Amino acid sequence: MPLTIALLCVPALLGTSLLALVVRRSPQGYRAVYGISLAVSLLGLFAALSQLLAGAEPSHTVLPLGLPWLGAHLRIDALAAWFLLIANLGGAAASLFALGYGAHEPAPQRVLPFYPAFLAGMTLVVLADDAFTFLLSWECMSLASWALVMAHHRERDNRHAGYVYLVMASFGTLTLLLAFGLLAGAQGGYAFETIRAAPPAPLFASLVLILALLGAGSKAGLVPLHVWLPLAHPAAPSHVSALMSGVMTKVAIYGFVRIVFDLAGAPAWWWSMLVLALAGVTTVMGVLYALMQSDLKRLLAYSTVENVGIVYLGLGLALAFKAQGMAWAAALAMTAALLHGLNHCVFKSLLFFGAGAVLHAAGERDMERLGGLIHRMPQTAFAFLVGCVAISALPPLNGFVSEWLTFQAVLLSPELQSWGLKLLVPGAGALLALSAALAAACFVRAFGVTFLGRARSPAAERAHETDRFSRAAMFACAAICLVVGILPGLFIDALAPAVAQLVGDRMPVQTVAGWQTIVPIVEGRSSYNGLLVFVFMTAAASLTAYAIHRVASDRVRRGPAWDCGFPDPSPATQYSATSFAQPIRRVFGTVVFRARERVEMPPPGSPAPARLSVSLQDLVWDGLYAPVAAGVGRAADRLNHLQFLTIRRYLSLVFVALVALLLVLAIWP
Amino acid sequence: MALIFDLAVQGVQMLLVLALAPLLTGFVRKVKARLTRRRGPSLIQPYRDLVRLLRKEVVLAENASWLFRVVPYVVFAATWVAAALVPTFAAGLIFSWSADLIAIIALLGSARFALALAGLDVGTSFGGIGSSREVMIASLAEPAMLMIVFTLALIAGSTQLSTIATFMATGDVGLRVSLGLALIALIMVAIAENARIPVDNPATHLELTMVHEAMVLEYSGRHLALIELSASLKLLLYLSLIGCVFAPFALAGPEAGLSAYALGAALYVLKLAAGGFLLAVFETSIAKMRVFRVPEFLGAALMLGLLGTLLLFVSRGL
Amino acid sequence: MSVAGIDAVSAILLIPAAAAAVLALLPDYRTGSRINVGAALLTLAAALSLFWNRPPVGRYLLVDDLNIVFIVLTTFVGFTTSVFSASYIAHELKTGRLTPTYLRFYHAMYQVLMFAMNLALVANNIGLMWVAIELATLTTVLMVGIYRTHEALEAAWKYFILGSVGIALALFGTILVYMAARPTVGEGLDAMVWTHLVARAAGFDPALLNLAFVFLLLGYGTKVGLAPLHAWLPDAHAEGPTPISAVLSGLLLNVALYALLRFKMLLAANPAALSPGPLMVILGLVSLVFASFMLYRRRDIKRMFAYSSIEHMGVITFAFGMGGPLANFAGLLHMTMHSLTKSAIFFAVGHIAQIKGTQKIADIGGLTETHPVLGWGLVLGVIAIAGLPPLGIFMSEFLVVSSTFAREPLLAIPLVFGLLVGFGALLLRLGGLAFGEPRGATGVAEASYGPMFAHLALVLCAGVYLPGPVVAWFQNVARLLG
């Protein structure tokens, strides 16, 4: 039943795409499209929940589509249902947001037809149960999102973003294709059941892991395959950015989990090392990149890279534990990873919505030209703040819960046998800790520079609060952040079947522990109670406030800022996004980005201004992508001479080919 | 009945930390003054300051938003809750399982997050300096602290502070290199977190060196009082933490009687006094370092923590 | 029944031949284009009737499972292209690039080309097949040079010379096959009848067969456009009238490939001969990788898509070279999809070039803005040709790549590399053509979108759903190909 409902969503969404083609230019057309998308997403959400909460058996169906002799295999199990939940939750939120935000879209005809198709693609990836359907919907998802990235195609950067994006997506698809080729074997057993029944030989399985890491990792944004992500995500309209960051990366993670945990058979001990190493680098690099950005949406995109790293860290740990036969520990790590997937979906959507609202209100994404928006858009500011707290992994919100679980999983790693892992896992743990702290710094900066202080440009001064649909979407996300943060046990239990399916064990039942405490292993070892922490903090804060206001003083006087006695009226004297990041840039950036500061001080007496210029290098781009691009360019240039030969030379080519083949014949045994 | 008793003990703990925190701050100041041959303010001067501040009106910058007014309460609440969860005189309090050591660190992180935002709210350059330096310091101090937590958790098999303290009190631990490293790292982190010399100077308004004070420059009245109190609480928290982990003497157990509690409380005060004294001695004997040497200082702490963890990972396998 | 069957085969040869004669005599170009469309439609109908009435195997003509795929495809694309050609040519006349006399010639030649291709496909005699392919080549040479510009003449000349050498090599190969077959099959016509040959190939002299295949591979490979024998192809596509580019890419390359496949089957039937697979695999890979890199520096839109045809011919040759049911199926599917897609692209490109008055990529931009239908049609076509779902080429690339990697992982690496490089180039150019600030003239398109969208719709449908009979039939052919 849930499968049928979920499957119905797909044609419904595709139908909406067609509808969008019809209404694309009518002024209210967007409401119809996003309204239907919202309804369908809610339906999909219902399907996912009913599968998860009922703990239903996996159901399976075959449609006469796709590869002809195979058909389109579709299946919903607990894992699929969990990601279906994420996809449709994100989809519903984005649709709700777009009900308001869509009105500001300058080129609706370039957004509306692709938006439902994008949702449909993501839904279908999760449901696919054979390699062809999987890759088909995977690539449709990329394609639809590419079209959305190209919505504002007149800007050169967006076109570049779209290009890099689609090439990387294609790279990912091709590597996944290779992986499936190995899994399916020469006979072409592309159905997942067939693959499950006959897992590949260990060597092939290892190759599959590497390919899956490349393929799904490039979609998810693992460093160094992430380069497209910070270009493409910000280029799309904000609700689409939210979907891309919040949902599509999760769908990519789903692909990785499905292939590596479900299809590739028993993991080898060293697989996790690869995953953990990449994940550790990704978390820290992602957040450091984010700290260096002054474009709000790009900052959010880089922070997505970081969070994907955190999820992969959990997955890597799960892989390590699974390989060592410690299913109970693997269950903890897997739960952490999957829960973080949901959490990131929610708060990143929220943050992108906020960024969209800001972009619309102030017409500006550059934080250096924003500021003081908390006065003009208080509700957006509040919701955005909730998102910032959540993503910074601070209690009592949801981000903390999943990171806490990940830490707990890291703490189980001394039980691992392998020496390599013994050394690697603490390092990964340290990187995770570092990234958590840096993320907090990053979002203090994001919120502080954008919403606090004084407006840095006239546009920011004229900003206004956003519409009610947008606010509703943001507050809904914020509410979910809080709910998951204070009642994580419910979600961990809902996840349990998916985890059990993947690693063969589940975390202890959480809801039996009193007061909604979550207990990863046993109570004496570690526990956390978001509800109590939340209640304590709220009670303490409000009681204190009440007491002080009643007993001591509640008088307030407004006056000019003190600022050590030297307040400067110009908003330019505030700390900017760049200056805020300066200490961290000095500490980390000199190594990671080759950050250099150059000061040009005019000689005494000269009226010329002093200048400070900062240069950053993207070592991943410069070291990996630029050489590849240059190499392709050089090869193309070299080969291009072949377009300008004389007929005689072309004949010589034919001649040489002939002689070569004859030589082959001559020496053929 | 037992529940009520447990709740009462928990309540006592909460009030105790609140009551002792300014005293500890006053004590440290007093000792420092004495060490520099001044008489210094009286021990209860911090209480007086707090009361005076609470009674005064708040002068808000024209540009301050609602966030600016909420932050002091949030900071105070987070710090207070965190401090209440650290075993002071007794382990295994009724709510101790609601947050483990990682959560306590994260609670302090929440407080700092809020404070850093407040520093940016008015839009002054000093606030920005403070916030930006504060998050830089935190970005190293927090992972270092987590590494210390890892070390402790691996030794005790738990991240639950009560469990750790109980375990440490049993004496099964013996002498461990990791623990030593963790202790040194913890002290370094504590110094940084509490804005003490050599990382920061809580008593200066000299622009080039300010970190914490720059952030709270715009606060006045009751808001400032709360922030000062939170700072004191935080100092107390760290000393309690060091005390309960590395000197878990006479910590009352979960089902202990009143006498055990009393003994625990008495020893707790002694531990605090000793800690405060050592801090004061340390602070007077060392010079403030440049802001951009702080990362090296904290990086060292991080490395020590990581080293401790690694040693444990490796020795487990032997 | 057999009578009707023979009629159908004769019809697909006679209708174009008769139409060519009529068109050569008819002065009015409007009627001419109508007759052209009508004749193509009739031929298509005759080809379709082959499904129900399959004639018995003759000494000259043969209709079997393999070539019926090609026949139907050829007549279908021939028909749609004639529809496109009608609107295209009218515009050419208006701008004065062609005169009515040339149009007469053009229409007649179009039907001769159709005749030649159909003949090549239904021929059961390797000599006849050779003659038909050469006829088709010469016809297209004339069509390529029809604009009489320096560039067109130069392209036609290049095509002519290289094609002639290819013709000669193929003939030598054909003679060698005859020589190999003579001792076993006996002298005379029988030793050139393909069905006889393949039935008794096991007794042929393997060394002669090998040698023959080398010559045939190079001779017909020149027509397929395999690197390094491809040189005529880009220029011929770029300088000829666009309908001819569409037919060249969509059909003639296939016909030549079909001839290669026939000989491959012959070789496969002789266990002692060298296996033709590796040679085709290598040539296919070389073409793929080479053409992919060549795509990057193209400044002419039609030449770029011509290189993309080389790329895809490489993939198809590779797939057939790999052999096995999956790869052969993929090869057939890829060939069909490529024909449909590439001709659709050329339909779009033809109108675009007419509107903009140029074929220079740099002078064309922002099409989705100025000409949404054409622009998005082009986007869809390029996406299809780049192998993205849900369009048909994705399915065939999926099968080729995955089955290759399971069997010969090392071969899959250059395959994937070439595909990716080509993808990057196509996308790069698409970004400039379809998006960005509009560049170039923005006149109204007088286009017939029917053929283009008919092709794209078929490709889209095939990417998601292939009807059962088509599949069974493809599978049967794939089995035949071994």
Next chain:
Amino acid sequence: MDKFSFDVAHMLAGSLVLVSFVQLYQDRIYALLNVFALHAFVLALSVAWQAYVHDAPHLYVTALIALGFKAVVIPVVLHRIVQRLGIHREIETVVGIGPTMLAGMGLVALSMVVMLRATPEADPLAREDLAFALSVVLLGLLLMVTRRNAVSQVVGFMSLENGLMLAAAGAKGMPLVVEISVAFSILIAFIVIGIFLFRIRERFDTVDVRALDRFRGERG
């Protein structure tokens, strides 16, 4: 087949290869044309002999075409063209004569090797003939790729085609040989006319094929 007829056929085919070598050696265009006439003449003889030996009268037609068209008409026409174009001075060879000859040797050896791998029970005459024909084809191609001048290239193509004819004639009982020879003659006529047309109508400065490439759309 008796020994004598075999030897004659062998001798004629061998002479054709020899004449091909002579062609390679020429660096004057008129001399090249004359040698080509000889080439065509030898081919005609060879085909006629095959017709006689195999008792295939239709091959006489092929022989006649070779004799009339290729040994007489084409060389004369090409003479005219060369005169008109004023390119009778020299043949611009790409590589020196020496290396070309060496390469030619290699090609002949190669064609022998690949052809003699065929099982000996296949018709020996046909086998030898084919080996020589393959050599002629390869030498013709070599001539095409080592000359810059379009006329010499045409000559190369025609000698290549002569090799084909030799093979076709040697293939006993092969149908369509006459038709093919006619078709090729037309093809060659097209090529020759093409050169002529380009010269007259399109005002190419030279028939050096390099000149044609100046008009490619892609450069610049």
